[in-house]
Amino acid sequence: MRGSAIVRKSITPNYWAIWTLEMPLYLDDAVPPSIPRAFLDVLLDGYTFFGEEAVNPAMVIGLLRERLLPLLPDVHKSLFDLRGQTSWDSLWLLYANLATASGGNDKQLMASAAVVSIFVRHTTRPPREVEFPAHLELASFARMADVLGLPKAHPHVGAQEVAAPLYAFCRYCWLPQRSRSVCENHSTNSMSRDKEGGPVCAVATHKQVQRLRPAFEKELRRLVSAEEWQFHESEFSLAVMVPPSGLGSWLKERRPALSQQLEANGRKGEVRLLPALLQVLYGDKGVDVAQAVGGSVHLLTPATARAEAWLCAWEGRASWGGQRRGAGKAAAPSRIKDTTQPNQ
């Protein structure tokens, strides 16, 4: 191959994040994708060409532009115009854009996406954990809804004057925020309560959710990234969105913690599953949410992702051992990092 044109400059070493740790391309770690030979050759050529050398993002985009780009029709070439200095993040975005542009049908774009994802994930060992950017549950939802041709409305909950955007999430949970980025249950002055008719996260105080936040966000990133990844891997056939019917099996499969919570709560006289779910998620305001969402139940996908992540994190808090009363005590076990002030 014509290797000489490939940019081989190394980027500034960046030691603070494992994300940037550069290693050779470990093709052996990857499952060989079933893609046309010409696309597979891009991977094999990269493997041969990079050899034992640590691979950085600039080297990858150089190779992709030289070897992958000529395999695609001109109309898609602008996808490779990455802004600024090429990073693993921008290459991951290229992957997501290629996968989305393929719409699940364009074999060349799907093959290209597969090639890019292997370069991003397998140029370190163990494979690089890939994540999607901030408010990833919404970005991911929008991308997947696009592929499936589903509407992406941003519903508002409640009567007009006091309507809250469903997706303006409280920073600590899935409820719409009331003020200062938090819901009415998680503001600094709200105390622990187990309000009758309240959402399940209302049992947690401001202090508790504050402490829970790193674990919650970590779990959310893991869940959403895995889901979008599986969606792409399934060639867009995986049922990732909250379905209008078959909700029970979807919950068991895709939101197991939420499903368990729902069972634990019982249906409370509600025979239909969706209103029962909304009761768990939003308490008495579930009725308003049902109205806001209407028949488009898939719009609940991002909120249920947050709820699932929250419940997982909340259950994980048991490892704190209930020893949190003592002010300024040693930090929580490593699984859940404590970032709150030791002033409770």
Ligand SMILES: [Zn+2]
């Ligand atoms: Zn909240």
